[in-house]
Amino acid sequence: METIKIIPLGGVRENGKNMYIAEVGEDIFVLDCGVRYPENELLGIDTVIPDFTYLEENADRVAGVFLTHGHADAIGALPYFLENVPVPVFGTELTIELAKLTVAKNEATKKFKDFHIIDEHSEIDFGHATISFFRTTHSIPDSVGISVKTSAGNIVYTGDFKFDQTAIPMYQTDFGRLAEIGKEGVLALLSTSTNAENPAPIASELTIQDEVFDNIRYWEGRIIVASVASNLQRVQQVLDAAYRSGRKVVLTGQDFGRIIRTAMKLGKLKLPAEDLLITQKEMKKYANEQLLILETGRMGEPIKALQKMANGTHRTLRIQEGDLVYITTTPTTAMETVVAKTEDIIYRAGGTVKQISDNFRVSGHANPNDLQLMLNLMKPTYFLPIQGEYRQLAAHVDLAHEVGIPLKNIFITARGDVLEYKKGEMHSAGAVPAENVMIDGIGVGDIGNIVLRDRKVLSEDGIFVAVVTINRREKKIIAAPQITSRGFVYVKASRDLIRESGEIVAEIVEKHLHDEEFEWSKLKQDIRDRLSRFLFEQTKRRPVILPVIMESSQRNRSRK
Numbered sequence: 001m002e003t004i005k006i007i008p009l010g011g012v013r014e015n016g017k018n019m020y021i022a023e024v025g026e027d028i029f030v031l032d033c034g035v036r037y038p039e040n041e042l043l044g045i046d047t048v049i050p051d052f053t054y055l056e057e058n059a060d061r062v063a064g065v066f067l068t069h070g071h072a073d074a075i076g077a078l079p080y081f082l083e084n085v086p087v088p089v090f091g092t093e094l095t096i097e098l099a100k101l102t103v104a105k106n107e108a109t110k111k112f113k114d115f116h117i118i119d120e121h122s123e124i125d126f127g128h129a130t131i132s133f134f135r136t137t138h139s140i141p142d143s144v145g146i147s148v149k150t151s152a153g154n155i156v157y158t159g160d161f162k163f164d165q166t167a168i169p170m171y172q173t174d175f176g177r178l179a180e181i182g183k184e185g186v187l188a189l190l191s192t193s194t195n196a197e198n199p200a201p202i203a204s205e206l207t208i209q210d211e212v213f214d215n216i217r218y219w220e221g222r223i224i225v226a227s228v229a230s231n232l233q234r235v236q237q238v239l240d241a242a243y244r245s246g247r248k249v250v251l252t253g254q255d256f257g258r259i260i261r262t263a264m265k266l267g268k269l270k271l272p273a274e275d276l277l278i279t280q281k282e283m284k285k286y287a288n289e290q291l292l293i294l295e296t297g298r299m300g301e302p303i304k305a306l307q308k309m310a311n312g313t314h315r316t317l318r319i320q321e322g323d324l325v326y327i328t329t330t331p332t333t334a335m336e337t338v339v340a341k342t343e344d345i346i347y348r349a350g351g352t353v354k355q356i357s358d359n360f361r362v363s364g365h366a367n368p369n370d371l372q373l374m375l376n377l378m379k380p381t382y383f384l385p386i387q388g389e390y391r392q393l394a395a396h397v398d399l400a401h402e403v404g405i406p407l408k409n410i411f412i413t414a415r416g417d418v419l420e421y422k423k424g425e426m427h428s429a430g431a432v433p434a435e436n437v438m439i440d441g442i443g444v445g446d447i448g449n450i451v452l453r454d455r456k457v458l459s460e461d462g463i464f465v466a467v468v469t470i471n472r473r474e475k476k477i478i479a480a481p482q483i484t485s486r487g488f489v490y491v492k493a494s495r496d497l498i499r500e501s502g503e504i505v506a507e508i509v510e511k512h513l514h515d516e517e518f519e520w521s522k523l524k525q526d527i528r529d530r531l532s533r534f535l536f537e538q539t540k541r542r543p544v545i546l547p548v549i550m551e552s553s554q555r556n557r558s559r560k
Helices: 053-057 078-082 093-104 175-184 205-217 232-244 256-265 280-285 301-311 333-348 368-378 390-402 449-461 495-513 520-539
Strands: 004-010 019-024 027-031 047-049 062-066 089-091 115-117 123-125 130-135 144-150 153-157 186-192 223-228 248-252 291-297 324-327 352-355 382-386 417-422 425-431 437-440 463-471 476-486 544-552 557-559
Touching: 004 053, 004 186, 004 382, 019 144, 019 153, 027 144, 062 078, 078 093, 089 093, 093 115, 093 256, 130 175, 153 175, 175 186, 175 368, 186 368, 186 417, 205 232, 205 324, 223 232, 223 301, 232 248, 232 256, 232 291, 248 280, 291 301, 301 324, 301 333, 333 352, 368 390, 382 390, 382 417, 463 495, 463 520, 476 495, 476 544, 495 520, 520 544
Parallel strands: 027 062, 062 089, 089 115, 153 186, 186 382, 223 291, 223 324, 248 291, 324 352, 463 544
Antiparallel strands: 004 019, 004 417, 019 027, 047 437, 123 130, 130 144, 144 153, 417 425, 463 476, 544 557
């Protein structure tokens, strides 16, 4: 029997950044390749991607990347991965179109063309394993789960899913296929844990559809709707409600063209009427009660756009008296404070705020009952809870144990942990590199803990710069130390502190100039150490201290 390994490179003990490896014999199958958007402590970081070291070292064994759906947590890291490991990418029609757009944004991968469209009937035989797919219900069409069929049984990755008995055909789960896979025998199930600890029932999309319509049709003024662009089901509900209410829709947001137009082109998002959409310039032709502005974007972007509309800094729109701001995205825990502050700003501007989560629990992810139903349909020998913080994974473990899976057959993994199936048993078999790789601008992985620590210090205590010019040959200071501060103290109100700091710098420089073993690095470090102690004694703060030593002579002038 061939060796079977399962390795999560992301998506465990965190939300997002899904990437899992199913290794069967010599073949490596990559399941999803997503990003995670950073929390507040990752100052200035744009996105976080998985560590591809193991896959790059074994690039000749990677059979392909298999995608479950078109959200960033499943496809966002593709450009960075394909840059060094250009392997085939498989996904459903909409998922592949969105993946193409994502990959094309990266200069190094914009010419990549090795995409393959699959559907729920596709089976791909790789010799040691056969890959097949099953339809799932999520907030974006064309979502699927993935089954890797091996000689020891199926390895099933659910992707993001929920069970909704009222889902329209485009979003329906294929329960028959799930039952078939379960009957074939499931060696290991990898199932999302996002809602595992919350027993509250999730409202059906039919109920949400009626809620959206009721909020839109009864409002007498202008309506501004905030929605995540990739939640195409919600966008469709808003468009339908606007049409039924006799409103025209103005679309804004930078992700509109990238996601929504693609969905419209493929028929995954349908306009109830051709004249439903109007431009911002055409808004003047209509009364406020005839208008709905749909602000879309990724993650927190619609919320940030609302803030700009409320405080008057948005490039084209402004919230005015009588506006209804309808937030149709459920904020994450990290965004709850931001949303609360946004509400306050909107009310000050004269608007009214309603959230879709005020009356119902809304989510595109399975609740505990759904998770247990999936477990009962699959009846896996081994179970790996994925996609969630540790507490969510632990809650999913309890759910699995309740339906009869022995605790010894359940694994809460960390990123990079290797699970190996050998001689009829699954066991831990070491780990591979799986650190967070941070993206900042065009930099990939060049921001580490030291840089983040400095950014944190700068954000809290500011910077303190000491500039001094010396003549090393004559062993004297040419220009007295100049002290500059940003974000630390107000210089004009702290003249004594600045003067004493300059005296300390001068004293240290004089001492080093007369030292026969003069070293630039030692001089700068002494300035940092002495100033750090002095400033902490005086202010109880520790700014970033930056000594700048200029060397001057008759022949040249250079900065050290």
